[in-house]
Amino acid sequence: MQQGPIGVFDSGYGGLTVLKEVVRQLPDYDYLYLGDNARAPYGTRSFETVYHYTLECVNYLFSQGCSLIILACNTASAKALRSIQQNDLPKMTGNKRVLGVIRPTAEIVGNMTRSKQIGILGTAGTVASGSYPIEIQKYFPQVGVHQEACPMWVPLVENDEYDSPGADYFVKQHLERLLNKSSEIDTIVLGCTHYPLLAGKILKYLSPDIKLLSQGEIVAHSLSDYLNRHPEIEALCSRHGQRHFLTTDSIEVFEKHASRFFGKPVRAEHIDLV
Known part of the structure; x- marks a missing residue:
């Protein structure tokens, strides 16, 4: 062996x-x-x-x-x-x-939300694939899934700009777009493994009532x-x-x-x- x-x-x-x-x-x-x-x-x-x-x-x-x-x-x-x-x-x-990494997240995320409304922040490719809504619906058909593509976030992280003042504009912009899709979102998944480096910025613009989940x-x-x-x-x-x-x-x-x-x-x- x-x-x-x-x-x-x-x-x-x-x-x-x-x-x-x-x-x-x-x-x-x-x-x-x-x-x-x-x-x-x-x-x-x-x-x-x-x-x-x-x-x-x-x-x-x-x-x-x-x-x-x-x-x-x-x-x-x-x-x-x-x-x-x-x-x-x-x-x-x-x-x-x-x-x-998508299925493990889908298997538990429905247990984290009280409102049954979840947000997904991801790359354009991940969002376009529909993988998160498809997988989450298999385990939690009653949960609504709202997605937002954040094309600038990976370049910000990879160019060491994730903690810069300029990053605030793009973080705030995409969070507002996501939360405008449903005022009841109480759980947000960082659907890209780069995004944990932006977690400090993201939390600054989120209500304390909203859970932020990293995949690690x-x-x-x-x-x-x-x-x-x-x-x-x-x-x-x-x-x-x-x-x-x-x-x-x-x-x-x-x-x-x-x-x-x-x-x-x-x-x-x-x-x-x-």
Whole structure:
């Protein structure tokens, strides 16, 4: 039985906010993070392109010994996960699994709202996919889901402007647009793994009665539950407490930005996928 790390994939840095919480809750496992920074952002790309890029990265992580991979990217989860699960995994040998970040959020978010009205803040690609309304309706058909695409938020974060006065304009603008869709929204999901870095700004413009949910803790709890329910997959995950980071772009740039998302210094290795 060949053991390997748990793979964590994102188009760039945002998935590190998920990995940070996963490591905090499940520190004993080994993790291999891959950021496809050379082709980021994925949020504005077509379904076909996101699927193609995501599958390349998934196959690379499998080739490095991962049996379980988390798509810690909302766009990849929305545009590529289902095709990979239904069309690609059945053709592969061995116990290989790919999980996303949208379903774990959908499974619990209906329990967080009293008014049964939820807001989703996401990239244009995630919002256009309709993945959040579709998944939430499966578990909580009585809950209303209101979405708002925030195309400027990822560039603000990736260009170190997330704490600048200029960020306030875009944060306030999109929150007002979202809340205008329903005055009863009492729970808002940060449907992009970059957005936790904007949480301080977001909370400044929200009523204290509105809950703001980040995905890191949700995904970490869901992964722990998944490993408990699937011992055959858990047995394939090595446990030496190691973390390795890969990027398809500049090591220096990745290490500089990644430490903000992960909360501690990161040392990376460059890889070429093509």
